[in-house]
Amino acid sequence: MTLSSSDSITVNNLEKKFGAFVAVNKITFSVKKGEIFGFLGANGSGKSTTIRMLCGIITPSSGSGFVAGHDIMTDAEAIKHSIGYMSQKFSLYEDLTSYENLRFYLGVYNVPEDQWPERIDWVLNMARLQEVRNRQTKELPPGWRQRLALGCSLLHKPDILFLDEPTSGVDPITRRHFWNFIKHLAANGITVFVTTHYMDEARFCERIVMINQGMIVASGSPAEIIAKACPGKPAADLTDAFIKLMMSDDEKYKGREEQ
Numbered sequence: 001m002t003l004s005s006s007d008s009i010t011v012n013n014l015e016k017k018f019g020a021f022v023a024v025n026k027i028t029f030s031v032k033k034g035e036i037f038g039f040l041g042a043n044g045s046g047k048s049t050t051i052r053m054l055c056g057i058i059t060p061s062s063g064s065g066f067v068a069g070h071d072i073m074t075d076a077e078a079i080k081h082s083i084g085y086m087s088q089k090f091s092l093y094e095d096l097t098s099y100e101n102l103r104f105y106l107g108v109y110n111v112p113e114d115q116w117p118e119r120i121d122w123v124l125n126m127a128r129l130q131e132v133r134n135r136q137t138k139e140l141p142p143g144w145r146q147r148l149a150l151g152c153s154l155l156h157k158p159d160i161l162f163l164d165e166p167t168s169g170v171d172p173i174t175r176r177h178f179w180n181f182i183k184h185l186a187a188n189g190i191t192v193f194v195t196t197h198y199m200d201e202a203r204f205c206e207r208i209v210m211i212n213q214g215m216i217v218a219s220g221s222p223a224e225i226i227a228k229a230c231p232g233k234p235a236a237d238l239t240d241a242f243i244k245l246m247m248s249d250d251e252k253y254k255g256r257e258e259q
Contacts, residue, residue, distance in 0.1 A: 003011060005033050007031065007033065007066075007127060008031050008032065008033045008067070008159065008191040009030060009054065009065070009066070009067050009160065009191070010029075010030040010065060011027060011028060011054070011063065011064070011065035012064050012073075013062070013063040013161045014026065014027050014050070015061050015063050016029070016061050020038075022048050023043060023046050023214055024046045024060075024211075026063060027050065027214075027216050028216075029209050031191060032191070033159075033189065034186055034187075034190065034191060035186065035191055036186045036189070036204060036205050036206050037192065037193050037194070037207055038152075038196065038210075039051070039194070040195065040196055040202060040211070040242065041212060042212065045212050045213060045246070046211050046212075046214040047211055048164075051162060051164060052226065053065070054067050054079075054162070055080065055085055055162060055237075056072065056075075057066075058071075059072075059076070060073065060212075065084070067157050068082035068083060068158075068160050070082060072244035081156070082158060082159065082160065083159075083160045083161070084153035084154050084156070084162065085153055085161075085162045086150055086161070086162070086166055087164050088164045090145055090146075091149065091151060092137055092148060094136065094137045095137075096136070096137060097136055097137065097149050098124070098129050098132055098134075098135065099120065099124075099134060101137055101148065101152060102120045102124070102151065102155065103120070103163060105155050106119060109153060109156035110211075111140050111156050113171075119155050123152070123154065126151060126154075127150065128147065129144065129151070130166065132144065134149075136193035142170055143170040143171055143174035146166065146174070150166065150181075159189075159191060160191045160192075160193065161185065161190055161191065161192050162194075163192065163194040165195055166182075166194065166196070167194060167196070168197075183204070199239040199242055200238065202242075203222045205222065206249075207220060207221055208220065208222060208225060210225065212246050218241070218245050222238050225245075226238055226240070229241035230244065
């Protein structure tokens, strides 16, 4: 698989080994520009390892891939400056104010200083945080801190945004606002690569890849995955499909015996 003009991400036979353990086993997929793409898997499925390879944090053992036009084997630093990344674990400095966190990350991303005032105002307005720009981050409610973290990941205006469990631990209203903003970003041409354990959120993705035990077990639109994983069950949803696809062979066999 080669990088086409319509793709933001491509990987081909991507593999990562840690000693004899194969964490990611020769997976192949692509993500289109401006797409909301879901990457789902249970804990230990290889999901986080894949994301770390795509973000230039660790080097693959074999295979190939491109992110924002950069080779994941050789251009890790270029990838880091071409993407936005929001981790599941809150990673901002809680003793700094919202404004000070934004200034810090503008420096990390090497944004020219003459652009800082415009970028800071843009993020604070976008995240609806102008009124708390001078409050310490630790004083903000969880949903507000998540909005600030998302804003920091967008300061350098990346073409691709990686969101790892972006709404973990926030209330349903904040989750809805978050996803409305994600849709807005995609509509403006930003590729959004998202992981989530909330299946009601995953249905907002245009396409999904599910990974289990280091291998891709399903890919397609949410409707396509449900239909293939749960044939003959019109009431099935993405949660049903996810559970079935993440079950081990032993669990599937036991389930058939109990029916």
